[in-house]
Amino acid sequence: MKLTLASFLTLIAGVTVLADHFVVVPFINKTASTFIQWSVMLSAFSTALGGANILAVHTKRMSGKSANRGLSALLLGSMVTWLVIGLKLGMESQVYKFIWDNVYGSLSSTLFALNAFFVASAAYRSFRIRGIDTVILLVTACTVMLGRTGLGEAIYPGMPQVADWLMRVPNTAGMRGITIGGALGAISVSARVILGLERGYGGSERGMGVSGYDL
Amino acid sequence: MQQLTQICVLFSMLFAGIIYTRSYSRTGTMPIRRLPGLDSLDEAIGRATEMGRPIHFTTGTGGLVADTFAAFAVLEYVAKKTAQYGCTLIISNAQPLIHPITENIVRASYYAQGKPQSFKPGNIRYHSDSMQAYVSGVWGIMEREKVAANIMMGYFFAESLLLSEGGVRSGAFQVAGTASTPQLPFFVAACDRTLIGEELFAAGAYLTEDPVRIGALMAQDAAKIAAIAIILTGALASTVGLTM
Numbered sequence: 001m002k003l004t005l006a007s008f009l010t011l012i013a014g015v016t017v018l019a020d021h022f023v024v025v026p027f028i029n030k031t032a033s034t035f036i037q038w039s040v041m042l043s044a045f046s047t048a049l050g051g052a053n054i055l056a057v058h059t060k061r062m063s064g065k066s067a068n069r070g071l072s073a074l075l076l077g078s079m080v081t082w083l084v085i086g087l088k089l090g091m092e093s094q095v096y097k098f099i100w101d102n103v104y105g106s107l108s109s110t111l112f113a114l115n116a117f118f119v120a121s122a123a124y125r126s127f128r129i130r131g132i133d134t135v136i137l138l139v140t141a142c143t144v145m146l147g148r149t150g151l152g153e154a155i156y157p158g159m160p161q162v163a164d165w166l167m168r169v170p171n172t173a174g175m176r177g178i179t180i181g182g183a184l185g186a187i188s189v190s191a192r193v194i195l196g197l198e199r200g201y202g203g204s205e206r207g208m209g210v211s212g213y214d215l
Numbered sequence: 216m217q218q219l220t221q222i223c224v225l226f227s228m229l230f231a232g233i234i235y236t237r238s239y240s241r242t243g244t245m246p247i248r249r250l251p252g253l254d255s256l257d258e259a260i261g262r263a264t265e266m267g268r269p270i271h272f273t274t275g276t277g278g279l280v281a282d283t284f285a286a287f288a289v290l291e292y293v294a295k296k297t298a299q300y301g302c303t304l305i306i307s308n309a310q311p312l313i314h315p316i317t318e319n320i321v322r323a324s325y326y327a328q329g330k331p332q333s334f335k336p337g338n339i340r341y342h343s344d345s346m347q348a349y350v351s352g353v354w355g356i357m358e359r360e361k362v363a364a365n366i367m368m369g370y371f372f373a374e375s376l377l378l379s380e381g382g383v384r385s386g387a388f389q390v391a392g393t394a395s396t397p398q399l400p401f402f403v404a405a406c407d408r409t410l411i412g413e414e415l416f417a418a419g420a421y422l423t424e425d426p427v428r429i430g431a432l433m434a435q436d437a438a439k440i441a442a443i444a445i446i447l448t449g450a451l452a453s454t455v456g457l458t459m
Contacts, residue, residue: 056337068359115377119378122401182416184439185281185415189285192431
């Protein structure tokens with residue numbers, strides 16, 4: 001019964017929101033808008049569930065003999081402090097903004113900046129020649145990189161044009177192929193979810209496998 | 216009128232897909248080409264079991280999108296296998312809406328394998344919807360818990376390279392899958408196996424051989440052939456100077 005009701009509600013909500021994109025019928029448009037508002041509320045509620053999960057996992061770790069309980073204490077301490085400052089002083093307060101800019105902002109930028117080094121190390125591993133595929137990858141990547149710089153043009157004046165052609169023709173063709181395949185797959189999954197044929201996310205009232213099959 | 220035509224075409228496609236699916240459910244079988252990325256899931260689980268170390272699974276920061284629903288099928292497979300072999304499965308969530316769903320899937324999978332006592336809710340962890348905080352949390356798990364395999368399926372943003380390089384540094388065997396084209400090169404470069412685009416959406420059918428999912432895959436292939444035919448016709452017509 002639980003699954004049937006869930007599937008029915010999914011069908012109603014899915015078809016209404018989908019129809020909202022295509023038709024101008026006040027009843028459908030208003031209902032779809034209401035459903036979207038409900039989803040925002042659900043999302044907000046689930047954030048509280050997420051917070052409860054963090055509390056549960058790290059409180060348990062702190063009470064045990066885990067070697068990392070100090071880290072859990074630090075995480076919970078930061079979370080509670082941040083929450084109290086936000087609730088007491090407000091998000092526009094100087095203290096809140098100071099922490100945001102000087103702690104969270106700095107840490108985020110630092111972590112994001114690591115991407116530059118990671119790109120280099122991932123590229124190095126990928127470009128190690130292991131077969132014909134990696135040779136093609138290496139030659140193409142070097143051509144594009146050189147073509148985007150003055151050095152490439154100095155070596156061979158037509159290098160920028162070759163790099164442009166590689167990006168415009170083979171690269172775009174490959175990307176579009178992947179995009180079309182992915183979009184069709186996404187439509188297929190979404191249609192199955194809306195029509196109640198994809199129940200992998202809903203669990204099972206029998207507890208016998210989420211989709212009714214076994215390995 | 217144009218909107219009405221659009222919605223009619225869309226629903227006709229959906230309806231055709233469902234008829235295709237239903238007819239397949241009752242009749243024949245369909246072979247699916249080998250997908251090394253999905254075959255390597257067993258390798259990842261086997262490796263983790265032999266090493267006595269956990270498997271890490273994450274769906275990225277993408278939220279409840281089609282890629283994530285496709286990833287749930289992979290999660291279900293991995294959860295059932297880990298329950299069967301007694302291997303620890305740790306799940307990291309970045310989106311609060313996905314957290315209860317992943318918990319539900321893993322719980323049901325452990326029950327399905329008759330191992331409800333092995334299910335530990337504490338292994339399904341919500342980190343943060345902030346990408347940087349989420350990545351830091353996942354790195355922490357990879358380093359502290361020495362994961363043997365890292366499986367990343369779903370919709371990813373800039374965290375793709377951060378997560379996969381974190382996995383490389385912890386020595387994990389990595390399998391990734393996404394339809395997000397900007398992130399695919401990072402996964403291909405950093406992971407041992409990658410599911411590219413539609414391969415992720417075929418995962419459910421491939422792993423479970425569920426007739427409904429295989430039927431939907433057939434409908435997807437038919438639509439792909441139609442798209443290719445339309446593109447070729449358009450290219451040919453444009454070449455000879457025909458316009459609408």
